[in-house]
Amino acid sequence: MNPLRDATSRSRYFVGLMSGTSADGIDAVVASIGGTGRGLRTKVIAHHHQNFTAKFREQLLDACLHGTVAEICELNFLLGEQFARSALAVIRVAKLKREQITAIGSHGQTVHHLPNGKPPSTLQIGEPGVIAERTGITTVADFRVRDMAAGGQGAPLVPYADWALFTHASRPRIIQNIGGIANLTLLPPRARLADVRAFDTGPGNMLMDALVRVLSRGKQAYDRDGKWANRGRVSEALLAQCMAHPYLARRPPKTTGREEFGEMFLREFLAQGRKLKLADADLVATATAFTSESIADAYQRFAFPKIHRPLLARLEIILGGGGAKNPTLVRMLRSRLTALAAGGWSSSFSLSRSTLKGEFPLFTHEDFGMDSSAKEPLAFAIMAHETLLGRPSNVPSVTGARRAVVLGKIIPG
Numbered sequence: 580m581n582p583l584r585d586a587t588s589r590s591r592y593f594v595g596l597m598s599g600t601s602a603d604g605i606d607a608v609v610a611s612i613g614g615t616g617r618g619l620r621t622k623v624i625a626h627h628h629q630n631f632t633a634k635f636r637e638q639l640l641d642a643c644l645h646g647t648v649a650e651i652c653e654l655n656f657l658l659g660e661q662f663a664r665s666a667l668a669v670i671r672v673a674k675l676k677r678e679q680i681t682a683i684g685s686h687g688q689t690v691h692h693l694p695n696g697k698p699p700s701t702l703q704i705g706e707p708g709v710i711a712e713r714t715g716i717t718t719v720a721d722f723r724v725r726d727m728a729a730g731g732q733g734a735p736l737v738p739y740a741d742w743a744l745f746t747h748a749s750r751p752r753i754i755q756n757i758g759g760i761a762n763l764t765l766l767p768p769r770a771r772l773a774d775v776r777a778f779d780t781g782p783g784n785m786l787m788d789a790l791v792r793v794l795s796r797g798k799q800a801y802d803r804d805g806k807w808a809n810r811g812r813v814s815e816a817l818l819a820q821c822m823a824h825p826y827l828a829r830r831p832p833k834t835t836g837r838e839e840f841g842e843m844f845l846r847e848f849l850a851q852g853r854k855l856k857l858a859d860a861d862l863v864a865t866a867t868a869f870t871s872e873s874i875a876d877a878y879q880r881f882a883f884p885k886i887h888r889p890l891l892a893r894l895e896i897i898l899g900g901g902g903a904k905n906p907t908l909v910r911m912l913r914s915r916l917t918a919l920a921a922g923g924w925s926s927s928f929s930l931s932r933s934t935l936k937g938e939f940p941l942f943t944h945e946d947f948g949m950d951s952s953a954k955e956p957l958a959f960a961i962m963a964h965e966t967l968l969g970r971p972s973n974v975p976s977v978t979g980a981r982r983a984v985v986l987g988k989i990i991p992g
Contacts (some may be wrong), residue, residue, distance in 0.1 A: 589613060589778040592618060592675060594666045594716070595960030596959050598658075598705070600759025600836055601784055601901065602639050604630040605662060607669035608956045609680070612964045616772075619743040619961065625673035626953040629665045633800070643690045643837050645745040651690060651704060656674035658688055659709030677716055684963025684987070685710055686955070692723075692836045694732040701733045711990040719987040726973040729771075731980030734834040738764040738777040739965075739972045740958035745947075747772045750893045751886050753878070756955070757783040757902025760836055761874055765882050768890065776885060777977040778831035781824070781873035783902050784839040787866045789845045794859045802863055805907025811864030814857055821848070821869040822876065825944065831881055832979035870902065871911035879919060897949040899944045913941050962986055 590613030597606045609624040631639065634971070639658075642650050666683050670676075689705030694701070707720035723733035739755045741764040754764040760781035765776040787808070788801045802808055824844075826835055852862045886894065902908050916939040943950040965972040971983035 591681040592624070592673075592679050593960040593964055594669060594680055594683040595732075595956035595958065595963070596662050596665060596683060596705075597956040597959055598662075598686065598688045599900075599955065600689060602631065602636055602643075602688065602759070603901075604628055605665040606952050606956045607665040608953050608960060609669050609673040609675065610957050610960045612961060615968060615970055617743060617746065620703075621744065621957065621961065623949065623957060624675075625669050625906050626950055626956075627669040627672050628952060629661070629668065631661075633797070636800075636804075639688065639690075644842055646690065647848040651702075654662060655706045656709055657703040658704055659706030660713065662687075662705045662767055663710045663713035665764075666710060666716070674740070677682065677714055680716050682717040682719055682963045682967055682992075683710060683714065683965075684722075684959035684961070685718060686722065686959045687720055689836065691838070692734065692737075693838065694734070694834050696729070699727050699733070701727060707988065707990045711992050715992050717967075717992040718990045720965050720990070721988045722959065722986040723920075723960055725984045725986050726978050726980050729973075729975075729982055729984045731973060731975065731977065731978030732832050732834045733779050735762045735764070735779065735977060736962065736973065736986070737762075737955060737958040738775050738974045738977050739772075740771055740954070740961045741777070742766060742775050743772060743961065745897065746829060747895070750895050751890050753882060753894065753896045755874065755896055755898050756900040757870065757874075757898065757908070758900040759783055759785040759788070760840070761870060761900075761902065762834075763874070763877065763882060765885060767886070772974060773976050775974050775976055776831065776882070778877070778881070779834045779836075780877035781827055781835065782844075782870055783900060784870070784905075785837070785840055786845060786848065787863065787867065789842070790848070790863060790866050793845070793849070794862065795902070800907065801901075802867070802907075805867065805905040807860055807865040808864040808905075808907040811858065811860030811862070812859055813868040814852070814855055814865045817848070817851055817855060817857065817865050818868055818872060820851055821865075822872060827873055827876055828880070832977060864907075867905070867908050868911055871915055874912060874951065875915040875919060878916070895940075895942060897942045897944060897947065899954050901952075903943050903951050906978065909941060913939050916941075
């Protein structure tokens with residue numbers, strides 16, 4: 580039975596669960612959600628992060644490209660147990676009882692995503708049947724497949740929440756997530772859902788994290804506070820090779836993942852870096868610059884031309900995800916955007932330094948009262964809420980789907 584009974588006026592509690600392409604652990608939120616669409620009302624009550632052990636993370640990452648059917652089958656249930664524990668943990672942090680939770684929205688863990696395959700396909704694991712059984716709470720999961728069945732890329736899905744939460748009456752906004760993969764959502768002022776544009780810009784933390792694990796021989800999982808990159812010098816030659824990747828020039832709608840910027844890309848990056856006799860710090864600096872440059876390049880190619888010229892001076896860029904907490908990456912991105920603004924956003928747009936008044940301003944989700952790590956699990960809590968109302972939450976203008984569809988599979992509690 581539908582727990583919401585088509586009622587949207589009263590807010591209810593939902594849990595959102597997310598493990599991204601970095602596969603570093605599970606972010607969980609409890610949120611109060613009411614309304615729907617642009618009338619959505621949300622409040623994050625509690626946020627909890629559960630790290631994966633280093634051994635389990637390596638097992639999971641290896642399975643994404645090399646896992647056998649048996650390994651993925653087992654991991655599906657093991658992850659289901661971990662997602663269930665995270666859900667129960669965040670409910671305790673919120674000081675609520677599980678009976679007070681209407682539903683859980685779980686993204687799962689993507690192990691393979693082939694939007695350009697024949698046929699297109701995707702696989703997220705973290706068995707929702709286990710989550711529902713362990714918690715006793717209705718669970719909505721496997722959100723991507725219905726959009727792909729409708730002809731879409733199955734990603735990105737978070738733009739629905741971006742649209743509902745961040746659309747401004749007079750300012751254009753870019754919501755820039757920098758997780759394992761980096762992706763943007765472009766919101767014109769007073770955007771209707773059909774006005775939203777979003778796509779993956781390229782690697783976020785994926786290449787940087789993998790590189791640091793290799794260079795540190797497994798002692799570091801990521802470049803904490805961007806300190807390693809800050810000691811190095813960017814190799815313009817290696818950066819130019821990275822920027823020649825065909826994905827970057829591909830027009831949206833588009834999504835990417837480990838299949839294009841994972842293990843094979845890392846091997847080639849290291850091989851080219853060694854040929855150039857780059858120091859380890861230079862390699863990390865160049866990988867960090869690649870993330871920054873690919874984001875800025877995506878803005879210049881595909882985002883800025885969609886913004887009316889008089890509105891460019893009012894643009895707000897809001898950063899989220901783990902990359903937003905990397906000062907070196909943020910500094911590189913701000914510097915690149917400042918140069919773009921001063922020298923011309925694109926072939927047709929320009930913004931003078933006098934208009935800019937200094938460095939390009941970058942905001943974070945924290946500036947808007949939201950923990951960056953909580954936004955994506957909140958998005959899947961929102962999608963679970965909309966699914967139980969029977970309302971679509973994909974964005975066809977973003978994914979390329981033929982129509983709006985209700986996402987996810989419902990497992991009763």
